[in-house]
Amino acid sequence: MEKPLLQVKNIWKAYDELQVLKGVSFDVEEGEVKVIFGPSGSGKSTLLRCINMLTPPDKGTVILQGTNLMDSDTNLNMIRSKIGMVFQHFNLFLHLKAIDNVSLGPRRVLGLSKDEATERALDALIQVKMEKWADHYPAQLSGGQQQRVGIARALVMNPVLILFDEPTSALDPELIGEVLQVMLDIAKSGTTMVVVTHEMGFARAVATEMIFIDEGVIVEKGTPRHFAISPETERAKQFLHRLEVLYGHHEELLEPEDKEEGNS
Numbered sequence: 272m273e274k275p276l277l278q279v280k281n282i283w284k285a286y287d288e289l290q291v292l293k294g295v296s297f298d299v300e301e302g303e304v305k306v307i308f309g310p311s312g313s314g315k316s317t318l319l320r321c322i323n324m325l326t327p328p329d330k331g332t333v334i335l336q337g338t339n340l341m342d343s344d345t346n347l348n349m350i351r352s353k354i355g356m357v358f359q360h361f362n363l364f365l366h367l368k369a370i371d372n373v374s375l376g377p378r379r380v381l382g383l384s385k386d387e388a389t390e391r392a393l394d395a396l397i398q399v400k401m402e403k404w405a406d407h408y409p410a411q412l413s414g415g416q417q418q419r420v421g422i423a424r425a426l427v428m429n430p431v432l433i434l435f436d437e438p439t440s441a442l443d444p445e446l447i448g449e450v451l452q453v454m455l456d457i458a459k460s461g462t463t464m465v466v467v468t469h470e471m472g473f474a475r476a477v478a479t480e481m482i483f484i485d486e487g488v489i490v491e492k493g494t495p496r497h498f499a500i501s502p503e504t505e506r507a508k509q510f511l512h513r514l515e516v517l518y519g520h521h522e523e524l525l526e527p528e529d530k531e532e533g534n535s
């Protein structure tokens with residue numbers, strides 16, 4: 272069998288005396304969609320930032336396509352151009368039009384000419400159905416539209432892996448669907464994704480595996496169906512119950528027959 276695209280091995284990270292990650296390990300195969308979920312403050316964002324070395328771990332290794340990112344001679348700029356990142360709060364440049372937000376990476380990092388970069392950026396905007404808004408500034412766009420530009424900015428680099436950090440949690444409920452639809456399309460095109468999200472409908476549709484993290488450790492792993500029907504740990508059960516209370520209105524996790532099984 273081929274080696275996993277990404278190997279996360281025994282990652283530890285502290286901020287001063289606060290130990291945030293306590294030995295997190297998992298693999299991501301090419302084409303996988305890994306969903307990470309867990310309570311606020313459990314270390315999910317820190318984990319994503321350790322994967323692309325925005326926050327280097329204190330201990331452990333991250334191996335992408337056979338390259339150990341912890342090696343001091345690894346070119347992190349080159350690595351980061353292969354790992355897309357989509358943030359909760361979009362992080363667009365407010366003084367740049369959508370198209371210029373997206374073409375910036377190809378120009379600065381890949382060294383493409385303005386015309387080449389703009390052409391590629393337009394392709395990426397088409398993928399997220401935002402080409403009509405190319406000449407708008409972020410302030411002229413809804414949150415859902417801004418996040419789709421954020422996704423285009425990741426796609427345009429043609430990354431081998433895209434990390435999503437709660438991409439819909441800052442959005443009004445009516446704007447979540449358009450962003451999830453774009454993410455579903457990307458997942459179905461075979462892009463490898465690690466997605467921190469509590470959108471269980473999305474997880475149900477495309478997650479190959481879900482990882483429940485609490486207090487800096489992986490508490491439980493399993494398929495969406497596993498977490499829907501038979502989560503094993505008390506912590507996962509309680510957290511999923513809290514999610515259901517919060518997000519129950521657009522809950523698509525359970526098929527009717529599963530619900531009966533789960534209740535029995």
Ligand SMILES: Nc1ncnc2c1ncn2[C@@H]1O[C@H](COP(=O)(O)OP(=O)(O)O)[C@@H](O)[C@H]1O
Pocket residue numbers: 286289291309310311312313314315316317318
């Ligand atoms: N740059 C930082 N400096 C100090 N503490 C931080 C920093 N970033 C995160 N933390 C703390 O680390 C813990 C985990 O944060 P985070 O990874 O953002 O969790 P999550 O994304 O699961 O909500 C929290 O207690 C948070 O306050």
Ligand SMILES: [Mg+2]
Pocket residue numbers: 315316317436437
């Ligand atoms: Mg977070």
